[in-house]
Amino acid sequence: MTRSLLQLRISVEYARKRVLNDVSLEVAEGEILGLVGRSGEGKSTIALSILGLLALKGGRCEGEILYRDWDLLKLHPREMRRLRGKDIGLVPQSPLAALNPNVRLGSQLKEAWRAHERGEPDWKPLLESVSLPAEESFLRQYPRNLSVGLAQRFLIAMAVLHNPSLLIADEATSALDTITQAEILGLFRRLNQSRGIAILYISHDLASVASLCHRVAILHQGEIVECNSVDEVFLNPQHPYTKQLIDAIPQLPTVGASAMESGLARR
Amino acid sequence: MIRALAIGFLIAVLLAALLPARYEKQFRDSPNAGPSRQFPLGTDDLGRDRLSRLIYGTRVSLLLATAAALLSCAVAAALGGIAGLGIADTVIVGAADLFLSLPWLFLLLMVRACLPLNVSPMVSVTITFLLLGALGWAAPARVVRAAVRKLSVSDFMLQARATGCPQWRLLWRHLMPNAMPILLAQLWITIPAYVLAESTLGMLGLGVMEPLPSWGNLLRELEGGGIAGHPWLLAPVLLLAAVVGSFQAVVEREDYSV
Numbered sequence: 436m437t438r439s440l441l442q443l444r445i446s447v448e449y450a451r452k453r454v455l456n457d458v459s460l461e462v463a464e465g466e467i468l469g470l471v472g473r474s475g476e477g478k479s480t481i482a483l484s485i486l487g488l489l490a491l492k493g494g495r496c497e498g499e500i501l502y503r504d505w506d507l508l509k510l511h512p513r514e515m516r517r518l519r520g521k522d523i524g525l526v527p528q529s530p531l532a533a534l535n536p537n538v539r540l541g542s543q544l545k546e547a548w549r550a551h552e553r554g555e556p557d558w559k560p561l562l563e564s565v566s567l568p569a570e571e572s573f574l575r576q577y578p579r580n581l582s583v584g585l586a587q588r589f590l591i592a593m594a595v596l597h598n599p600s601l602l603i604a605d606e607a608t609s610a611l612d613t614i615t616q617a618e619i620l621g622l623f624r625r626l627n628q629s630r631g632i633a634i635l636y637i638s639h640d641l642a643s644v645a646s647l648c649h650r651v652a653i654l655h656q657g658e659i660v661e662c663n664s665v666d667e668v669f670l671n672p673q674h675p676y677t678k679q680l681i682d683a684i685p686q687l688p689t690v691g692a693s694a695m696e697s698g699l700a701r702r
Numbered sequence: 703m704i705r706a707l708a709i710g711f712l713i714a715v716l717l718a719a720l721l722p723a724r725y726e727k728q729f730r731d732s733p734n735a736g737p738s739r740q741f742p743l744g745t746d747d748l749g750r751d752r753l754s755r756l757i758y759g760t761r762v763s764l765l766l767a768t769a770a771a772l773l774s775c776a777v778a779a780a781l782g783g784i785a786g787l788g789i790a791d792t793v794i795v796g797a798a799d800l801f802l803s804l805p806w807l808f809l810l811l812m813v814r815a816c817l818p819l820n821v822s823p824m825v826s827v828t829i830t831f832l833l834l835g836a837l838g839w840a841a842p843a844r845v846v847r848a849a850v851r852k853l854s855v856s857d858f859m860l861q862a863r864a865t866g867c868p869q870w871r872l873l874w875r876h877l878m879p880n881a882m883p884i885l886l887a888q889l890w891i892t893i894p895a896y897v898l899a900e901s902t903l904g905m906l907g908l909g910v911m912e913p914l915p916s917w918g919n920l921l922r923e924l925e926g927g928g929i930a931g932h933p934w935l936l937a938p939v940l941l942l943a944a945v946v947g948s949f950q951a952v953v954e955r956e957d958y959s960v
Binding site: 520538546 | 865871879
């Protein structure tokens with residue numbers, strides 16, 4: 436059994452309304468854990484809780500979030516800030532909105548670097564690792580010049596800049612078209628295999644979870660109703676909600692079954 | 703097209719305002735003269751050249767309005783900024799609402815009337831500047847507050863926080879560059895409002911004091927029906943209207959028509 440990287444057990448309230456009820460999750464070193472649930476079930480709340488940014492949305496988190504040897508909920512804000520971006524990276528849902536519209540890409544990258552380190556490294560290997568053009572002219576562009584796919588790659592580059600141990604991908608592929616989505620999923624897989632970065636992959640899209648993750652946790656009405664290996668969850672779902680989610684995966688009318696099979700086989 | 707014309711006109715007015723003008727020199731032989739080659743806009747009761755006074759008055763009015771707008775926008779940026787970040791929000795918004803609920807012009811008149819009236823021209827300029835600057839912060843402060851509030855919960859600020867960006871860099875590198883255009887727009891629309899406010903005060907004798915000219919006190923000549931038979935007295939009014947209109951025309955407008 437690999438060492439546990441992140442272990443949490445939390446309850447969250449927004450304005451006295453409980454949205455997460457004693458949710459437990461565990462991510463091992465180098466593992467990709469899928470977190471699945473419908474919109475509004477509190478998936479992003481878990482991401483914000485781990486990053487210590489829940490207060491921005493007016494939420495209150497109780498319980499414990501163990502990351503390596505630290506309880507993140509008891510960490511001093513200054514130490515928490517040092518952890519963000521350096522040890523735990525975030526890949527957001529809306530790539531174009533997540534980049535500062537008035538700052539050039541190069542400056543944004545430099546800003547993210549300077550949050551934790553001095554000087555300025557060679558950006559080339561980083562940009563190449565996420566299949567972005569490594570030219571100077573690319574870094575001089577503004578976010579409005581980018582397509583959604585390029586912007587998401589750029590944000591992934593920013594998230595892995597300091598070689599974090601954990602990457603939180605919060606609906607990172609939901610806003611992308613299917614081809615770009617497949618490319619980004621491939622990129623996550625590569626980062627996981629080559630650098631050993633563990634990924635908490637939050638999504639409402641079961642198909643992408645099936646193609647990427649090692650294990651899946653299903654979140655329903657503020658609770659984890661099922662957490663198991665991908666094969667187990669897809670082939671032998673226990674909870675009625677999980678069955679409902681799997682049944683809801685869209686299929687092509689005639690070739691649906693065979694396409695599904697080949698999709699699972701490819702994984 | 704209109705925008706380019708407006709910009710051109712404002713630049714021309716600014717350059718003209720820098721022309722040398724002996725606003726206080728009296729030509730005692732020809733008081734109340736009509737337009738002539740020597741005095742294109744005639745002379746006033748005291749024999750002073752109206753064109754020179756208009757040129758110098760333009761300089762005084764525009765400088766005063768711009769300086770006062772800078773002052774109130776600086777106050778607005780500071781108060782609106784910290785309120786937008788959630789510090790003393792209720793107090794600042796309450797104060798701004800209180801200021802906005804008072805009729806601005808009456809407030810100006812009342813506060814000005816409480817201050818000494820028989821003062822030197824330079825002191826009168828300073829008082830008018832401080833008065834406009836101090837009383838006009840509320841509207842821009844609300845706009846800045848709303849912008850900062852919206853920006854501070856925006857996706858890119860959240861993302862910057864998630865990269866571990868320290869608080870001051872978050873403000874300096876992410877918030878400021880995005881709030882700046884909004885503040886500059888507020889500054890730009892405040893200037894013509896203050897030009898008009900100064901003119902109103904001046905016309906009532908509560909603004910810039912004689913012998914220093916300003917658009918406000920030049921308009922005093924229109925009091926008591928002096929306009930009849932002397933259409934050239936309208937020159938300051940036309941200039942005032944054209945400048946205020948040009949300021950508005952320079953602002954780019956979104957076309958909301960479908």
